[in-house]
Amino acid sequence: MANCERTFIAIRPDGVQRSLVGEIIKRLEQKGFRLVAMKLIQASEDLLKEHYIDLKDCPFFTDLVKYMQSGPVVAMVWEGLNVVKTGQVMLGETNPADSKPGTSRGDFWIQVGRNIIHGSDSMESAEKEIGLWFQPEELADYKSCAQSWIYE
Ligand code: UDP
Ligand code: MG
Numbered sequence: 001m002a003n004c005e006r007t008f009i010a011i012r013p014d015g016v017q018r019s020l021v022g023e024i025i026k027r028l029e030q031k032g033f034r035l036v037a038m039k040l041i042q043a044s045e046d047l048l049k050e051h052y053i054d055l056k057d058c059p060f061f062t063d064l065v066k067y068m069q070s071g072p073v074v075a076m077v078w079e080g081l082n083v084v085k086t087g088q089v090m091l092g093e094t095n096p097a098d099s100k101p102g103t104s105r106g107d108f109w110i111q112v113g114r115n116i117i118h119g120s121d122s123m124e125s126a127e128k129e130i131g132l133w134f135q136p137e138e139l140a141d142y143k144s145c146a147q148s149w150i151y152e
Contacts, residue, residue, distance in 0.1 A: 003151055006036060006077055007084045007120045008129035009091070013071030015108075015116035016040075021074055024104050024117060027090060032150040033080040037130075037139045040072045051132055060113065067113060075133045081151065084119075084126050091119045 009028070011021055029035065043051075048065045055061050078087060092098075092105025096115070099106035109115050120126035130139075144150075 003081050003147075004079060005081065005083050005123065005126075006079045006130060007087045007126045008118075008133060009076045009078055009087055009120075010118040010133075011074040011076075012068060012116055012118060013073060014067075014114045016072055016074060018108070018116065020104075020108055020116055023108075025074075025076075027104065028078055028087070031080075031086070031090065032146070033078045033083055033087070034144045034147075035076065035140075036079050037075075037077040037134050039075055039134075039138070041075050041133075042072050043068060043075075045069060047132065051129060063113065077130050077134060077139060084121075084123055087119045088121065091117050 011024055015021065015024065025035075045065060048068045049056070052061065052064060052068075055064065058064075080086075090103060092100065092103030092109070092115075094112065094115075096105070096110055096112055099109065101107060104117050105115055120129050
């Protein structure tokens with residue numbers, strides 16, 4: 001079912017340190033997306049290198065892994081209609097200058113290397129990232145009572 005699309009969203013160490021966890025979760029909850037899994041985790045270097053494997057040849061790769069290891073990350077799985085694309089729009093752009101007010105990055109962030117949040121960029125990466133950060137049994141199986149008020 002299209003409403004069951006899933007994405008991986010992580011509040012990065014700067015988002016946690018800047019006390020933006022509640023605000024970011026609030027936005028996704030209020031939108032109507034369903035929280036499927038969540039944990040505060042100090043990610044290992046191996047996990048982060050695998051997570052960002054596509055960027056391994058970029059000059060900022062080492063700094064990126066170090067930054068992501070500099071504190072705990074709130075790793076989450078969110079579900080809903082078009083959640084990958086809509087989640088990305090809600091997060092904002094990679095380039096700070098393009099991130100619009102109203103997006104999490106647009107509202108809370110200034111420089112590319114400290115951008116508070118990560119979201120999967122495609123359904124394929126979402127599947128890969130969810131598998132990387134979560135065991136299948138960590139994904140909650142429940143029905144939201146608001147479902148029929150959110151979807152036609
Ligand atoms: N990044 C960076 N410098 C750049 C581009 C990216 O430090 O010029 C970092 C930044 O933290 C970004 C992450 O690498 O969030 C992953 O890059 P990607 O292009 O996937 O951006 P995102 O999906 O996070 O918007
Ligand atoms: Mg990306």
